[in-house]
Amino acid sequence: xxxxxxxxxxxxxxxxxxxxxxxxxxxxxxxxxxxxxxxxxxxxxxxxxxxxxxxxxxxxxxxxxxxxxxxxxxxxxxxxxxxxxxxxxxxxxxxxxxxxxxxxxxxxxxxxxxxxxx
Amino acid sequence: xxxxxxxxxxxxxxxxxxxxxxxxxxxxxxxxxxxxxxxxxxxxxxxxxxxxxxxxxxxxxxxxxxxxxxxxxxxxxxxxxxxxxxxxxxxxxxxxxxxxxxxxxxxxxxxxxxxxxxxxxxxxxxxxxxxxxxxxxxxxxxxxxxxxxxxxxxxxxxxxxxxxxxxxxxxxxxxxxxxxxxxxxxxxxxxxxxxxxxxxxxxxxxxxxxxxxxxxxxxxxxxxxxxxxxxxxxxxxxxxxxxxxxxxxxxxxxxxxxxxxxxxxxxxxxxxxxxxxxxxxxxxxxxxxxxxxxxxxxxxxxxxx
Numbered sequence: 001x002x003x004x005x006x007x008x009x010x011x012x013x014x015x016x017x018x019x020x021x022x023x024x025x026x027x028x029x030x031x032x033x034x035x036x037x038x039x040x041x042x043x044x045x046x047x048x049x050x051x052x053x054x055x056x057x058x059x060x061x062x063x064x065x066x067x068x069x070x071x072x073x074x075x076x077x078x079x080x081x082x083x084x085x086x087x088x089x090x091x092x093x094x095x096x097x098x099x100x101x102x103x104x105x106x107x108x109x110x111x112x113x114x115x116x117x118x
Numbered sequence: 119x120x121x122x123x124x125x126x127x128x129x130x131x132x133x134x135x136x137x138x139x140x141x142x143x144x145x146x147x148x149x150x151x152x153x154x155x156x157x158x159x160x161x162x163x164x165x166x167x168x169x170x171x172x173x174x175x176x177x178x179x180x181x182x183x184x185x186x187x188x189x190x191x192x193x194x195x196x197x198x199x200x201x202x203x204x205x206x207x208x209x210x211x212x213x214x215x216x217x218x219x220x221x222x223x224x225x226x227x228x229x230x231x232x233x234x235x236x237x238x239x240x241x242x243x244x245x246x247x248x249x250x251x252x253x254x255x256x257x258x259x260x261x262x263x264x265x266x267x268x269x270x271x272x273x274x275x276x277x278x279x280x281x282x283x284x285x286x287x288x289x290x291x292x293x294x295x296x297x298x299x300x301x302x303x304x305x306x307x308x309x310x311x312x313x314x315x316x317x318x319x320x321x322x323x324x325x326x327x328x329x330x331x332x333x334x335x336x337x338x339x340x341x342x343x344x345x346x347x348x349x350x351x352x353x354x355x356x357x358x359x360x361x362x363x364x365x366x367x368x369x370x371x372x373x374x375x376x377x378x379x380x381x382x383x384x385x386x387x388x389x390x391x392x393x394x395x396x397x398x399x400x401x402x403x404x405x406x407x408x409x410x411x412x413x414x415x416x417x418x419x420x421x422x423x
Contacts, residue, residue, distance in 0.1 A: 096243025
């Protein structure tokens with residue numbers, strides 16, 4: 001299990017339930033390496049600001065993480081972590097490798113802004 | 119109120135934490151977005167004193183953190199995002215909290231520099247990478263380029279040579295900055311090819327990287343090269359943006375410190391490691407400066423400086 005403050009997802013069934021039950025889910029699939037840890041930390045920092053979004057992580061080396069790796073949106077990815085944004089159960093964006101806070105915020109605002117309570 | 123907050127947890131920050139903790143200051147370390155700092159991307163460190171055999175950067179940093187923790191250093195996740203000064207203390211905004219402190223040691227380190235050429239941003243994570251250890255396995259039996267600077271880049275080439283079919287190292291100068299022993303070692307590896315003095319002008323591909331345009335920096339000759347991946351290891355820039363306006367910096371963002379000291383232009387704020395060192399940029403130098411910063415803080419709190 002990854003050592004993060006995010007919601008840990010350990011099985012494909014759990015991931016699919018999470019994605020099915022929550023309209024806005026950001027899932028980061030990686031390792032505890034220098035390209036992945038900054039993304040987990042940024043996600044943790046954004047949890048309060050985007051309280052309508054579920055921020056989860058998944059260990060890239062678990063066999064159960066295969067369902068992320070084989071997503072069509074991730075097929076050409078060659079950099080950890082794989083970060084996938086789900087809206088109403090569907091993939092709306094996916095990124096490969098390290099991302100900055102500005103890049104993550106831009107995607108959250110573009111894809112998940114309708115969930116913010118006015 | 120804290121006696122001292124240390125922003126950063128690389129060799130500079132953790133050495134400062136060890137010395138400050140032993141000095142009874144109960145330091146709080148804000149670990150930053152990359153706990154352990156840049157050394158954690160080094161698979162094999164051979165020049166850090168005290169280790170007769172190669173050791174991973176991650177292992178060194180784990181030991182340093184444990185050493186600091188044993189003497190009473192406290193750790194907090196996240197980065198220091200901004201600093202304000204009021205009376206004789208500082209308010210730091212870190213993660214979701216505000217922290218008040220008498221002194222601050224900036225040891226936030228540096229982040230990997232990018233090539234800034236067409237195609238790099240588009241293909242980052244799709245063939246372009248800044249971490250050989252993290253992403254090397256995606257390139258098994260493929261051809262990769264490594265754009266190199268110093269020792270870490272050479273180690274990246276060695277690491278990748280065991281995974282990839284062919285590794286082509288590209289350096290903009292004819293002369294390499296890396297240690298002679300590292301260069302000798304890499305030159306004996308048959309699937310590593312050398313190109314110098316060449317620079318990458320453009321990264322090409324469709325969905326993923328398929329090649330690059332190179333330019334000879336002496337003759338100006340251009341050529342294209344086919345490859346599946348490009349690893350960029352050309353050095354670092356200081357992570358000092360959060361402290362801009364609070365301390366003086368040079369044009370490149372390095373924090374200015376007084377001679378033979380870690381004191382910055384703002385009383386009570388000290389800097390060490392790669393945020394202020396544009397010349398040596400070595401883990402052992404950063405550790406030495408971390409020690410200096412902790413001792414300077416102790417003297418400052420005793421009103422000796």
